[in-house]
Amino acid sequence: MDKALTTLELKVMNLLWSLKKAPVKDVLEAWPESPKPAYNTVSTIIRILEDKGYVDHEAQGRTHLYFPAVKKNAYQKNFMQNVQQSLFSGSLNNLVSCLINNDKLTNSEIKDLEELINKAK
Numbered sequence: 001m002d003k004a005l006t007t008l009e010l011k012v013m014n015l016l017w018s019l020k021k022a023p024v025k026d027v028l029e030a031w032p033e034s035p036k037p038a039y040n041t042v043s044t045i046i047r048i049l050e051d052k053g054y055v056d057h058e059a060q061g062r063t064h065l066y067f068p069a070v071k072k073n074a075y076q077k078n079f080m081q082n083v084q085q086s087l088f089s090g091s092l093n094n095l096v097s098c099l100i101n102n103d104k105l106t107n108s109e110i111k112d113l114e115e116l117i118n119k120a121k
Contacts, residue, residue: 003052003053004079004082005049005052005054005075008037008045009045009048009049009052009054012027012042012045012046012049013049013054013055013068013072013075014072015027015030015031016055016066016067016068017068017072018030020067020068021058021065021066021067022065022066022067023060023063023064023065023066024039024042024043024046024064024066025039027042027046027066028042046066050066050069053069053070054068054069054070054075055067055068055069056068056069080095083095
């Protein structure tokens with residue numbers, strides 16, 4: 001999981017995480033916006049993801065069913081650790097401060113964050 005995902009790769013991964021297991025045509029059908037990319041584009045992205053170790057497949061007749069080889073929460077955790085190390089010199093405080101200061105948090109979001117902190121104690 002050391003290789004970062006591009007925006008397009010992450011879009012395909014999010015679709016595979018939600019679909020669980022699917023052929024390329026199902027990934028394309030689930031594409032959230034128009035215009036949809038070409039079939040070959042999605043197929044190429046999936047093969048790249050497979051080369052990076054994020055996707056695996058099983059043969060089903062003449063087609064392949066693709067599925068995530070990495071759990072979404074594992075990717076998120078690894079991604080955030082990399083962000084913390086590379087952009088914030090390893091400081092969790094600086095990372096959280098950046099998130100809080102750059103977003104306009106609602107009272108509800110602040111309450112949710114407080115609850116998360118209390119659970120972590």
